[in-house]
Amino acid sequence: MNNMSPEVALNRISPELRPLLCSVVRNGRVGLDSTNCLRITDLKTGCTSLTPGPCCDRFKLHIPYAGETLKWDIIFNAQDPELPPDFIFGEDAEFLPEPSELPHLVQWDAEDPECLLQLVKELIQQYHQYQCHRLRESSRLLFEYDSLLEDPDYGRSLEIYAGHKNSWTGEFSARFLLKLPVDFSNIPVYLLKDTALDPGEDVALLFVSFEDAEATQVFPKLYLSPSIEHALGGSSALHIPAFPSGGCLIDYVPQVCQLLTNKVQYVIQGYHKRREYIAAFLSHFGMGVVEYDAEGFTKLTLLLMWKDFCVLVHVDLPLYFPRDQPTLTFQSVYHFTSSGQLYSQVQKSYPYSPRWDGNEMAKRAKPQFSATRQAFCSGLVIK
Amino acid sequence: MAASISGYTFSSVCYHSANSNSDHEGFLLGEVRQEETISISDTQISSAELLQVVEVHNHEPCAQLFSFYNYAGLVNEENLNKILKERRKNVIGWYRFRRNTQQQMSFREQIIHKQLTQLLGVPDLVFLLFSFISTANNSTHALEYVLFRPSRRYNQRVTLSIPNLGNTSQQEYKVSSVPNTSLNYAKVIKEHGAEFFDKDGVMKDIRTIFQVYSALQDKVQAVCGEVEQSERVKEKVQQEVNKLKQQIALRKQKNAEEERRILEAQNPEPLPTPEENTEPPETSLLSLVAFNTPSTPERPGPSANPPAYADLLSLQDNSLLPSSSSPTSAALLPRPQAVGSPGHPSPNPMGLGLGLSVGSSPAPSPSTPYLGNGDGSSSDSLDRQAAGQEDEDEDEDEDSSEYENLVSEVAQLPPVTINVLAQGRPASLSPDGDASARGSQT
Secondary structure, eight states: OTTOOHHHHHHHBOGGGHHHHHHHHHHOOOSSOTTSOOEEEEEEOSSOTTSOSSOBOEEEEEEEETTEEEEEEEEOOTTSTTSOOEEEOTTOTTOOOOGGGOHHHHTOOTTOTTHHHHHHHHHHHHHHHHHHHHGGGOHHHHHHHHHHHHSHHHHTSEEEEEEESSTTTOOEEEEEEEEOOOOOTTSOGGGGOOTTTOOSOOOEEEEEEEOSTTSOSEEEEEEEOHHHHHHTTOGGGOOOOOOOTTOOHHHHHHHHHHHHHHHHHHHHHHHHHHHHHHHHHHHHHGGGEEEEOTTTOOEEEEEEEETTEEEEEEEEOOTTTTTSOOEEEEEEEEEEOTTSSEEEEEEOOSSOOTTSOHHHHHHHHHHHHHHHHHHHHHHHHHO | OEEEEOHHHHHHHHHHHHHOSSOEEEEEEEEEEEEEEEEOOSSSSOEEEEEEEEEEEEEEEOSSTTSSBOTTOOBOHHHHHHHHGGGGGGEEEEEEEOTTOOSSOOHHHHHHHHHHHHHHTOTTOEEEEEEEEEOTTSSOEEEEEEEEOTTSSSOOEEOEEOTTSSOTTOOSOOOOSOOOOOHHHHHHHHHHHHHHBOTTSOBHHHHHHHHHHHHHHHHHHHHHHHHHHHHHHHHHHHHHHHHHHHHHHHHHHHHHHHHHHHHHHHOSSOOOOHHHHHHHHHHHHHHHHHHOOTTOSSOOOTTSOOOOOHHHHTTSOGGGOGGGOOTTHHHHSOOOOSTTOTTOOOSSOOOOTTOOOOOOOOOOOTTOSOOOOSSSOOOOHHHHHHHOOOOGGGGGGOOOHHHHHHHHHHHHOHHHHHHHHHHSOSOOSSHHHHHHHHHHHO
């Protein structure tokens, strides 16, 4: 029941209410965490059991918010589909939004398929304000919030979840979810091409959990959309610094932002550098180029000849080129190893400097190839 | 706070709700009263407890949803009055029915409730939430209801009790204090009431029954008086009997002593003659026969002189005189009663001529004035003796060896006895007669 696909859920909904829910289920993006879309579960009906289906008109809506998932009950009446729904806000029994702040409720239009989605967004806004209000229980955390609010970069994309872990005796805790203002638009498309992972917006979210009201136990976490994570080299490549004790968010968040930005810049730069490198090699070794990666510029294969002796040279450019040195692989076209592979020799260390530009690297590659080729051939002859 | 709803109101609300094909709502009418309980205990001075009791008498269902509020949940007072009309002052709460939802007040319900509390001027307005929870395959439907008191921050839920529903251990039908507000009911009762109720408003049948009860009580009282009187008479008679018994015993003793002296004076060698030999058995027979009563735990020994039987016989029939009796006349002597003979509990109740049923109790203590056997008949041997002859045939039925002896002794007696008795003057049938007869011989 909980893993019901959206289409199955929609089929069970009363036909008059279906359009409203379509937009929620298919296009519903509420809040900062747009990777998790809205989900509906626990479909029930308010009609008698004799009513022929489909007639479900009440369900639970799962809304991701500040690292938590809100489970709100939405109650329609299938017999009166033109009427606006009612809500039960789960465990937040004290959350009571002001109806006048919900224009889509006051002027509910059942003909507008987006009406329910808009109403939910308005409710989330009210919920956010309610949570911020709850921060007043802790002056320290309230300070954190206020300081972030003042900064235009972070204040607008902030979700707060505050409360007691345990209703009676638990510590007051709060969760901050911030959208980091990092520009991912210049990341080369080839890195993001795996759309199956994430068809949506590229976003980096910083989740900070304050386990106590005095901010002595703070646990930050960085969430990236899957394509960004892949583009930056996987989750292992990115480590954010621990939250400094006694520090505050307004200092820490920019640090993380900078780190992320640097990383992105590096990746972008690397791409351009590789492109430059390949271009230079193409111009220097023109006729000798067998193939090269024209999208990511990560690979280049050359065919070199010396006295009627041909050698293939594969150049592999790493992700963090030019920081990391390219790998050269010399491969024979005549000889096989015992395992049936073409005989090859890898060379990782050779004179190299990341400060050279592409042209310079191509120029210095020639004598390097000659020297290596001689040694390679000699080695082959011996074999 | 406690709350109760009458069974018919509850079922009516359920009926309306179950039959609606969507959510349903309405108002609860009734009254709120304060109950003060003062408890006094040893440990503390009296403490008073105030309990607010909400009673739901009736309900007013709304024909459709949003009938008195708009999409924003704003209550329209005009529409509210149209629904409630003159019953507005009786509103103590409102209810809502929604299927398959949580037992929690929803967003709109909370908003409406706040407004109703203010508009109706009921600070503790209650909210009754019904919900039908059905299982996935519709095999089980549970009707759940919760009464909320949203004006309080804590303890918002109030227990709602429905009298006569649920507790099957209670046998009698509890009448609730909820008055029947139906006009039809009042009219009918007024019209037909005179047939059942008298001018004071009490049911006539009750009065009649009470009269019967009073009459019975009077009779019982009278009977009690009679019983008391008869008991007193009986007590007196018993006392006389006991006195007489004592006198008899005393006289017997005196006579025995006298006889002994006479014998000693007459016969220096105390050799028993055959005649005399028979006497002790005879006397013993008589003494045994006469004095083997349940009231005397001890009987005089075989050598004791027989007591003055004349006293007894003066009360009795003269037909028992020995002169007119057959050899078995001794057998006609009042037969001893099996019951109460010391050491011999009666083996079976004796079917005596009087048809007495005798209990098999051993000798009762002599102090008890009442000698009956419990069924009102007298089992006293003296009384039986006074009543008349015993059935001689029943002699043989006795298991007692003593009686066998008596019978055999009686059988042996005839010639001697007759002789002795015949010679003398027609004496009273007493052992004394023998002595006097003997005395006349010598």
